[in-house]
Structures are given as structure tokens and as C-alpha cells.
Amino acid sequence: MTRCRATPFSATTSPHSFWRALAAALGTALVLASTPATAQVPSGMGSVRNFPDAALRGELTVNSTADATLNGNAIRMAPGMRLFSPQNTLVMAHTVLGQRFKVNYVIEPSTGLLISAWILTKAEASQPRKASDSVGRNFRVDSDTTPR
Template structure:
């Protein structure tokens, strides 16, 4: 039993305009900027950084290691890198690039926990750690007092 009384045309001819629109969208997507160039300047918002955040220069070597203020450091498994727009940046998209950042280290492991890529105005504001090297929570020698 045939319920359709109209002649059936092939789907490609019936929805020709939909196929053309899909091809146009594919062309637009392929013209997008590469992932490496997608860290853009901030949108003029004022981001509140944690009090414990320090200033430094960060270069991601791999997705697990980085160079922070000239010294190698491991990144925590849940490390978050924020763009100037305060969105998450996937570490593999910015490998080898150097950024001025505010960062937080995990207190128990000393690993890099979070970093915020700074805009020019944010980088101009003074912050603790901008002139010092990476510190550690480990004390040794005569300076350690045990009670």
C-alpha cells in the first residue's frame, strides 16, 4: 500500500539548498584561525586573582611540564590555564609559547595548580613574585625547627 500520491524524487535533488548551505558552512569552518593563535587580548573585565597568586613567566614544554621563571616545574593533573577572557585554554594548544601569568602552586606538592594569562594592564600591576624565583614549602638544614 502506497500512502504517498506524489512522485518521489531523489533526496539530493529535493534538498539541494540544504546541501549548498552545509558546504558553505564547511568552508567557513576551515577558514577559522589556527588553535595556536586563539589566545586574544582580554575584554576589559577586572578579574579577581587569589591572594596566594604569584607573578611569573610561563612556558609550557609538554602537557605535564612547564618552565616557570626559568625553572622546570611539573603541572598538577588538574592544572587549569585561563585565557585573558577567563576561559579555559587547553595546554596542548599553546605548547612552546611564553606568557606573563599569575599562578598558584599546590601547597602539598609544589606543582603548578592554576595560571592566568595576563593582559597588558594586568601585567602592569605590581604583584608578589614578579622578581623572585619559584619557592618551595620544604625547609632543610639549621633553619628547620622541630617541636
């Protein structure tokens, strides 16, 4: 019975391919080692974002991947909740646990779950927007002092 001897290189591969693969693996390891372990949310890069008309303004603190505090009140996050950075990229909720952000947000009307939130830059936060604690109504009463 003839047995094959195990060699690191077969007759069809060159020894140079081993060194190329090793160099690629080391390069990848260096790139991954240089990335931070926790996500940091950098400031905006000057792009203008358009928020939905239904978006409200508030303070958001992510407590867990399913729970958050919005304007001091506990709220559940929808399973598909999207949190956007100032650059409009997705932020994973587990990377910003315990951090407080000024956000525009949308609540899903039928379930009352937080479905989307956009972390605001200082410029976006300075622009006026309806907050969740403001009173919105479609009628007038005699005690209203400002004409509509």
C-alpha cells in the same frame, strides 16, 4: 522475491531536504576552514579579573601538556591544570607550546604541581603582585630596616 530499489529519496522526504542538508554541510565546512589551525591568545577586552590571594606572578613557558618552565625552573602541571586567556576563557596547553607568557599562577600546596595560571594583559602585568622569588615571612629580625 521482491527487492527494493535504492533511491536517494523516499516517498516521505522531499528533494528539497537534500539540498538544505547539502547547503548546511557546506556552510559548516566553510566556517571550520576559516578558523586558524593554531590558537592565538588575543589581548584582554577590558574586563576586571579577580585573582586568588595565593596567586603569584611569574613567567610561564608551556613545554608539553604535562611540563612547563616557570620563572626559569622546570615544573610539572597538574592533570587538571587550567590556563586562562586574558578574556578568562580556557586555553588548551597544546595550542601554546613554546610560547612565553607573564602569568599569575597557583601551585597546589600538597603536590607542588601547577594547578592554575592566568595569562595577563599589559595592564594586569603592570599592577604590583608578589612574585614567587620574593621572601615571605611572618616574623621580624633586628636587621629589618623598615618598620612593619
